[in-house]
Amino acid sequence: MEITLKNKSPYKKFRLSALKTLLIIMGIFWLVAIVLWQATGANLYLFNFLYIGTSLGTGLATYSLLPKSKKHRGRKLSQLLIGIYMLSLLGLLSRQNMQIEGFSFYLLTGFFAGAVIHYLVAKVAGPRVFNRMWCSWACWTAMVLDYLPFPRNKSGRLPTRWGNLRYIHFALSLGLILVLWFAFGYRVRSTSMTELHWLVGGNALYYSIAIILAFRLKDNRAFCKYICPITAILKVISRFSLYKMAGDAEKYNDCGACEKTCPMDIRITDYIKNGQRVLSTECSLSYSCENVGLPKALKANWGFDCGTKELLNMRNGPVDKS
Ligand code: SF4
Ligand code: SF4
Numbered sequence: 001m002e003i004t005l006k007n008k009s010p011y012k013k014f015r016l017s018a019l020k021t022l023l024i025i026m027g028i029f030w031l032v033a034i035v036l037w038q039a040t041g042a043n044l045y046l047f048n049f050l051y052i053g054t055s056l057g058t059g060l061a062t063y064s065l066l067p068k069s070k071k072h073r074g075r076k077l078s079q080l081l082i083g084i085y086m087l088s089l090l091g092l093l094s095r096q097n098m099q100i101e102g103f104s105f106y107l108l109t110g111f112f113a114g115a116v117i118h119y120l121v122a123k124v125a126g127p128r129v130f131n132r133m134w135c136s137w138a139c140w141t142a143m144v145l146d147y148l149p150f151p152r153n154k155s156g157r158l159p160t161r162w163g164n165l166r167y168i169h170f171a172l173s174l175g176l177i178l179v180l181w182f183a184f185g186y187r188v189r190s191t192s193m194t195e196l197h198w199l200v201g202g203n204a205l206y207y208s209i210a211i212i213l214a215f216r217l218k219d220n221r222a223f224c225k226y227i228c229p230i231t232a233i234l235k236v237i238s239r240f241s242l243y244k245m246a247g248d249a250e251k252y253n254d255c256g257a258c259e260k261t262c263p264m265d266i267r268i269t270d271y272i273k274n275g276q277r278v279l280s281t282e283c284s285l286s287y288s289c290e291n292v293g294l295p296k297a298l299k300a301n302w303g304f305d306c307g308t309k310e311l312l313n314m315r316n317g318p319v320d321k322s
Contacts (some may be wrong), residue, residue, distance in 0.1 A: 007175040013317050021300070022060045025130065029053025044114065049121075052138070055081035055240045059137060068291045075137055075286065076146060083140030087203070087217060090114050095197040099202035100170075100229055104177040109188045123233050131241035132234050135224060135284035141206055145220045148211065153219035156313035162226045170229035176268075223264050224284070235281040243300055245283060245290070247272030258289035258298055259313065267311035268298070279307030 033049030036042070061079025063071050093099045096115045097105065103119040106112070122134050135142060157163070180186040188195065210223035224231065249272065258268045264282040268289055271278045288297040 015076070019064075022057050022064070025060065026053045026057035027134075030073050034118065035300050045117065048114065049158065050115075051085060051292075052082055055085070056133075056137060059081055065289065071287070071291055076143075078137045079139065079143040079146065082138040083143035085136075086118070090118070091199050092139065092196065095196045097198040097200075098204075099199060101173055101177055101202065102195060102198060102256050105181075105186070107186045108177070108181055111188050113188075127234050127238040129242050131243050131283060131285050132238045132281075133243070133285045135234070136286040139208055140203075140222065141228070142221070144207060145210055145214060145223065148214045148220045150214055150218045152221075152261070152265070153217060155259075155315045156224060157265045158217070158315060160314070164230050165226050166228055169227055172233035173229050207239070213247060220232060221284075225264070227281070239279075242302050242304065243285070244246060244303070245278040245285070245298055246301050246303075247278075247298050248296060249275075251294050253294055253297065255293050257292035259284075261288045261292050262286075263288060265313045267281060267313055270311045277301070277303065277305055279305060280310050280312065281307060282310065282312065 010198050013244050029049050033046050033053065036049065037046035052302075056078050058081065059076075061073045061074070062077050063074025066074055086098060090096050094114060096102065096113050098118065100119075102113075102115045106116045122138070126134060195233075206223070209227060213222040213227065214220050219225070245268070247268070252272050254273075256267055256269060259266070262268060263283055263286055264280070266278060266280045266282055270280055271280070285300065285301070290300070
């Protein structure tokens with residue numbers, strides 16, 4: 001069902017189905033805000049999750065209202081609203097290390113900082129429900145990467161071993177924390193300048209590597225595909241996500257346009273031919289694929305399933321990876 005807002009305008013239709021999804025997503029964040037506020041009495045949690053839910057909802061509403069060619073602006077709006085807020089207010093002003101190393105330190109120390117809540121909600125519990133929506137709609141690294149000039153590399157991904165670098169990165173990151181903890185007795189007892197230095201240094205390093213890689217490999221999301229350590233968590237949990245992209249077998253015409261626009265090189269067509277939703281744990285819910293090809297041939301929906309194989313377009317040919 002559609003509501004006409006203005007005749008003969010590309011901005012004219014707001015789908016009630018989109019409103020339903022938007023309200024579910026915003027509602028979950030608002031619920032988390034109220035539950036945490038009630039449990040801890042901390043106003044920051046109330047504000048934080050109300051703000052994030054509303055920003056995401058604003059981005060999704062903008063996405064729904066814009067014409068196809070401009071829809072990505074809704075996603076970028078959400079990225080900016082959330083990414084800048086998290087880096088500036090939680091990171092720089094509250095002096096919390098929002099990097100994965102900060103999360104590990106806070107957990108080990110038993111210091112219940114905002115970074116811990118952030119990781120538990122956005123990176124652990126969130127992907128079980130919203131898939132890797134974080135990666136397209138909220139990540140402060142991707143917020144910058146998505147303005148670079150290579151939305152996707154037409155040749156596909158580098159061989160699988162390059163994708164394993166992110167697990168090595170994750171292991172090194174954890175190893176560093178354990179060495180500092182056990183060998184040097186490093187402890188975090190409060191937010192401090194040291195945490196701020198971690199945050200600034202870590203992000204500067206991530207942004208530098210991500211931008212160099214994007215230009216070298218002509219792929220804005222190269223960092224996400226090969227280096228980002230957070231994917232080690234995201235990929236495990238998003239496998240069981242309730243919300244995933246799905247093809248409508250009656251409308252899907254196999255023209256291949258969706259695959260040509262997918263920034264994560266997913267073989268969308270093969271999932272649909274297999275009668276499955278897009279089960280790849282590489283899907284970042286960018287929604288790029290639903291705006292090409294026949295209208296409504298692809299759409300995100302709710303359901304229960306779990307991916308076993310990654311179907312990806314690789315530079316040396318398609319690969320089915322368990
Ligand atoms: S893979 Fe990592 S850097 Fe890329 S969008 Fe996701 S969290 Fe951000
Ligand atoms: S499958 Fe669709 S929603 Fe998922 S990353 Fe690719 S283009 Fe984006």
